[in-house]
Amino acid sequence: MFLQLNLIKQTLVSVLLAASMIFSVQVQAHGGLALAEDLCILTVGPYTMHFTGYQPLTQEEEFCEDIPEVGKTVVALDYINDELRPLTTEVRIIRDTGSEENLDDITVYHLPPKVYPSASIAVEHVFPEKGKFVGLVTVTGGAEDYVSRFPFSVGEGRPTSWVTIILPVVIIVGAGAFFFSRRRKVETTDTA
Numbered sequence: 236m237f238l239q240l241n242l243i244k245q246t247l248v249s250v251l252l253a254a255s256m257i258f259s260v261q262v263q264a265h266g267g268l269a270l271a272e273d274l275c276i277l278t279v280g281p282y283t284m285h286f287t288g289y290q291p292l293t294q295e296e297e298f299c300e301d302i303p304e305v306g307k308t309v310v311a312l313d314y315i316n317d318e319l320r321p322l323t324t325e326v327r328i329i330r331d332t333g334s335e336e337n338l339d340d341i342t343v344y345h346l347p348p349k350v351y352p353s354a355s356i357a358v359e360h361v362f363p364e365k366g367k368f369v370g371l372v373t374v375t376g377g378a379e380d381y382v383s384r385f386p387f388s389v390g391e392g393r394p395t396s397w398v399t400i401i402l403p404v405v406i407i408v409g410a411g412a413f414f415f416s417r418r419r420k421v422e423t424t425d426t427a
Contacts, residue, residue: 275299277312279374280381285313305362305390312372314354322376323348326358331367331386343368348375365390 275286275297288311289297293304302308314320328344329335344360365388372383 276315277372277383277385279372279383280379281316282319282374282381283315284319284372285311285315287311287313300385301387301391302362302389305365307359307361308389310358310360312356312358314351317354318377319374320352320354321350322374323350324356325349325371325373325375326356327371327373328358328360329369329371331369335369348373350376362389 277284277286325348326346329341370385374381
């Protein structure tokens with residue numbers, strides 16, 4: 236009886252630990268872009284911007300990193316630090332070729348350097364084909380120039396989250412352990 240109670244306790248603790256890992260706050264880095272407290276944050280040197288991406292014609296959800304489909308894409312960059320307002324910001328999207336030597340040749344979108352006193356930058360671009368790209372956000376005019384590089388893909392779908400794979404396994408193992416321990420308890424009670 237004591238052994239069965241320990242088995243049940245160990246099973247419940249294991250299931251609870253696994254569930255707590257699955258439902259904990261998830262932070263994913265993608266170059267200079269990260270998800271923190273349900274906000275997409277772009278880090279450019281010591282500065283941060285809030286990043287919001289969406290595709291008005293194909294997707295209802297906002298995205299933080301990879302662009303789910305080809306087509307019209309809108310990205311809003313909103314300054315979090317007021318120190319960015321008087322500085323110059325440039326946005327560039329390039330094809331990911333592994334080299335940035337000939338930027339003009341691989342650039343698919345370029346927003347020239349400009350001061351944004353409103354603290355908000357809107358980027359609209361139509362991606363006509365799938366592929367891998369790099370976003371470059373450059374801030375100049377302060378003590379030094381800062382560049383944030385973040386790789387992303389377009390039209391390659393969303394990767395399967397490990398939660399969608401692990402959660403069913405944890406539930407099945409937990410339920411199996413529970414029913415196995417209940418069955419053993421009934422068998423022990425019947426033989427006594």
